[in-house]
Amino acid sequence: MGWTFCLFRPDDPPLRLQRLEQRRRPRCKLRSEDVSSLLHEALSAEENSTCNGKLQMAEVGTATPTRLPVVHVDDSRVAYYIYTSGSTGDPKCVVASRGNLRAYLQRFILDKDGLAVGDACCRFFCLSSPFFDPSIGDMLVGLCTPHSIFYTCTQEDLLNGQAAPLLACVQPTHVVSTPAVWSSLTTAGHLLSVLPSSTAPMKVFLGGERMSQALISTWADRAELYNIYGVTEATIYQSVWRVFPGTRAEHVKCGPGVGTRVRVQRLDAASDVLLGDSDAFALEEGLLQELGESAGDDYGEVVLCGDQVCCGYAEDSTSSPFGCNAATGERFFRTGDIGRLVSTGEGGPPDLELRGRRDWEMKLNGQRVALEEVEGTVQRALAGLFSQCACFCVQSASGTPAIGAAVVLTDVVDGGLLRDHREGVAAALQELLALHLPSFMVPRRWLLFTNGASLPQTPTGKVSRTQLAVDAVQAQQEELDAQLNEKNDGCCREEDELYRVVRSVWQRMLGMPVRCDTHYLHAGGDSLGALKLSRAVYLGLHAGSDAGIDEHGRLPPPFQPCVLLQHPRFGDYVQALREAWAEAPLNGESKPENGETVTALPLLLQPPQVLSHAEAAADSLFREVVAVQCAGIADRLLRHGLADVNGHNRREHRCTTPLHVAVASCCSLEQELATLRVVEVLLQHGARLTAVTLDGVTAAHLAASRSAAILRRLLEHDQAVVHCRDARQQSLLHFAARSGNAETARLLHQYGLKIDTxxxxxxxxxxxxxxxxxxxxxxxxxxxxxxxxxxxxAAAATRAPEPNDVGAKRRRxxxxxxxxxxxxxxxxxxxxxxxxxxxxxxxxxxxxxxxxxxxxxxxxxxxxxxxx
Incomplete structure (x- = not known):
């Protein structure tokens, strides 16, 4: 068709999606169902012939029609734009030409040393998201390869355990996926148990992240297992390496270049890709020191050369890693990966072995993420809220990488308040960043500092991200230890078995303390982990029995992973389990042949609540932000509609409002100015001074006992509350007298309050x-x-005497x-x-x-x- 397309992720936040669309200015937008319809037509030669008689069928070999009639379009035309995480602090748009795609098809997909899918009986199974660049190559197989059959599945099938039975039914010859997806099919999907024993060996190509030892041990002798390596800027994949049985995970290599020449540029002073001042950011601890003495001189930056190297970045004014050899005209791309070429000893091309990166790029859920982009987005989204900000990479409890962020908050002056409400403030920052970043890029570890603090530095005066990562791990361990040592209080005793089991599973899976407002996606969870977590919850609630799980690994409706993704907050998820289980309880009749039955736990059905769980979670989060006196964060939450300024206080739901919380947080003169800033923000956004608690207490009552300055500001805003009383008939002056605040008592006397009330x-x-x-x-x-x-x-002396009994009142x-x-x-x-x-x-x-x-x-x- 000759169209140029750009992939936009539908799960991108609206603000980010809007910004990217404004840059590309697409003429038309295709939704997922539109793309599915186009692919269906393209993959059916008969339907294409019926729908478009103008297209002529090409013939190959024995007059068998190809899958897609192709109109000639020049190879220099742009084929697609795709955004990838950028080290400049903003997403980078990679421009790929049709020539790049043709080179990838001919020199990697069809090449015998690559995917080798030119066989007449090729059945290709796609497990990539359609918005992930490897899916482009997967679709090329079906669109441009004669005789091949292209299969795919929906994300719902993948999450609900249906992908494994479908794959077993198709019996594909080729599968391209990531280690995370393939591992989930193996464990949660029970792929080994549903595959027929007569299945011909598959070629399984896994890339995007490192393979685990368990995956290698399971599949190396059951399939032709390959590790593939590639970068988006060089059209998807560029090398393949066969993983044989017995291979250790740490010894897995990337293999020689296939269709793309791989060279390694040494990291020395004579290099033309020398690390300049800008790169000191990435190499603060010294890359060569990290590689160790065994690195020698053979490690360097991996450079890819050939026709698969894309045209470059669109709208990028920074120094580009793309280049062209003036002598040969060959294009190259400096990947930022650090590796070396290892001789195979068999006379063949050397294998590429990776060791790290020269920048702060990382892989999350198989997708490339540059910490500089995350940090740049944090700085833009939270501008004015901090004096210092830095992002870093930290290992989670399960060993997977995660993004961390350290922020020195300008509004917070009290370290004790920040410690008490740290998790709520971190959750609020995550909510704000979720408006600008995909969920997997939102930092999940937070180090928060009060105004005046400074982040750790290296000897060169730059922020030490290595030390921040160490501090984050230490802080996380301290939190876990404190939670484990915490004695059961009255609140804990009210928790039912469902709550305790689910929280235990969440903490084990996420490796962090879990609160009611903990957001599964913001805590580092993903759709694949949702299946694992849901299964663990089910087994935990049923004493390890899997009697309710069918032979395909499908969980009963209350425990399917879609429930977790629809209710990502912990409190919401627990309640969703309660409600779904109450409506459709397990019948306990699965697997009757072994006599096991599932005995459901007694569920505590709670009375209907005035607030929804989403409202309650957002309200709790906002109160913590207000309590720690973060005026800037509170303002952003209110401006984006992420919180209710009155805490949903109304006649049928009288409660403490955020304004109550703000006033109550002022415990000293040092905190008075910070509290006034929060109060001002709340009043500007419509906080009601007449809102009362169940005891009839207004924010002005609390101010009368705390601060004359705050009380004066409230009365200037609405003087009508000066004479209000609470449910015990106590006036503002009562509160001032009870607390011993002589300054507020003097102020109230000026407003005419009497001491005989x-x-x-x-x-x-x-x-x-x-x-x-x-x-x-x-x-x-x-x-x-x-x-x-x-x-x-004095007034009585100047008043004229009145006649007897005229206008006289009884005077006591x-x-x-x-x-x-x-x-x-x-x-x-x-x-x-x-x-x-x-x-x-x-x-x-x-x-x-x-x-x-x-x-x-x-x-x-x-x-x-x-x-x-």
Whole structure:
């Protein structure tokens, strides 16, 4: 058809997808179902003939039609664009020509030393995602190879264990996949058990990541197992190496170049690919030191040469690793991989052996990820929230690589708060980055530092990513140890067996502490691991019995991996299991021949909740961000609609709001400014001061007990709350008096609050100040009473006398109300009523200062002074 296409991943975040589409400006967009329809037509010669009579069928050999009628298009035309992770801090767009694809087809797919799929009875099974560049080569087999048959399966089939039975039915001659996918088919899919014994040996080509020893031991003597190596910039794959039985995983090589010439550029001062200042970032600890003494002079950067080398990067102004030999015209690409060429001793071409990389690139789920791109995205997405930021590679508990990030937060000044809420802040940062990065690229390990801290440095003054990785592993181990040593408290005793088993499996699989809001994908999980985790959950809940699993490894509906992917947060997943299991309980009749049955655990059905689990998880996360006083992060979450500013507080769901949490987090003068920034963000986004908790407490009540500056800002925003009372009829002044905050008491006096306001126990703010021994508050109240009395006396002296009984109101004489307060207290509460002096004599018998203040305040609250 001659079209140029660009692959966009449908699971990319909208912001990232929008940015990439704006760069490419596609004329039309094809969805997955459109691509499936096109492939179906292209792979059927009869359908193509019917749908397009203008296309002429080409003939090969014995007049047998090829699979795809081809109209000649010049090889210099661009075939496709594909984005790959870039070391410049942004995705790089690789431009591949039709000539590159033709070279890959002829010199790798059809070559006897490559995939060798030119056989007339070739059956090619595709296990690659259609948005992963190896799938392009897989499709070429069916589209351009005579007589071959192309098979594929959906992601749902792969996740639900159906790919293994389908593969066994097809009995393909060639399979190209990754070690992770093939291992999942072997373990969770039970591929060995469903393959017929008469199956002809398959050629299994695995690339993208290292093979495990278990995979080699299982398949090296059951199939022709090959390790393939390639980079996207040189059109998919470039070398093949046969893995024979008995091969150790650490001895697996990449093999000689097939269709592409492989050379190694030495890492020395005379090299034309010398590591300059820009490369010091990648080699902070010294690459040669990492390789060790055994490296010698034969290690260097792997350079690929030939017609498969792509045209270059689109819209890339940086120094390009692509090049062209001026003498021969041959194109080459510097891969960044470090390796050497090892002689086979048989007169053939040497094998390529890899040892590492010259930059911070890594493989995650078989896909290439440049830490520089992740770090660049973090810096753009979180701009203004940090003073220092760096990403690093860390090994998870299972030995697989993971991305870590270290951030010095500008808003956070209290290390204790950050330690208490570190996981919530890290989860919030992951949520923000999920708007810009695919889930597998979101950092899963976080090192968070308060304002003023600095990241570890190398002797050259650069951030030491190696030390950050060590610190991350140490911090993770400390968390796991603390969680293991934690004694069961009341909350733990309320957890049911389902919750405990699932959490144990998650912690074992993810290698990290698990909380209710832990996100499976952000924690490093992927679709393949979902199947393994789901199976482990099932076995854990059924005492290791697999009686409910069918012969194809398919799990019962409540435990299928799609449930985990639809509910990636731990709390949501546990509840989804409860609900799904309650609606469709296991019948316990699987595998009746062995007499085993599945006994379901008693599930604790919880009453319906006001908030959905997604809302509850987001709300919990946002509260932790607010509690640690991260104003910038809170603002980003609200701007992107990832949190509710009022914490879903409404009439039917009265609860503590984020504004309550923010005010309550202020425990010292040092934290006051940070808290004010958070409060300002919440107010700007519509936080309601009238929102109350179940006890009727507003954020202003809490501010009255914490900070005059915060209270002043709240009252400036909405002065109507100054006279509010909680469910115990306590005013803002009650809270100020109870906490001993004389400054907020003075502020409330300015707003006209009276000290004789009584709560349900018939106590005034003065009573609470005496009760708690807050002399400063009592002095402030005494000063207010004295000045008020002077003002009233002056006003009375200038007021004209009124006629007898005209407009007169009953005025209670000071000291005559104690009996009435006693009766009201006896009627409304179980507490006996005490006067100011009675409380002072009981709690502060020797404090004459408090007694004198009580003498001053008693008449103002309707009580007699001590002298009366």
């Amino acid at each position: 009584r709560d349900k126990w018939q106590r005034t703010p003065a009573h609470w100040a005496v009760l708690n021994g807050h002399t400063a508050v009592l002095e402030e109240m005494a000063l207010y009473c004295t000045s008020s009395a002077t003002t009233i006396s 004489c000071p000291g005559n109300e104690t009996a009435r307060f006693t009766r009201l207290a006896r009627k409304k509460t179980y507490l006996a009523y005490e006067t100011l002096h009675e409380i002072a004599r009981r709690l502060h018998p020797t404090d004459h200062r408090i007694k004198r203040l009580c003498d001053i305040l008693a008449p103002s609250v309707g009580e007699a002074s001590a002298t009366e």
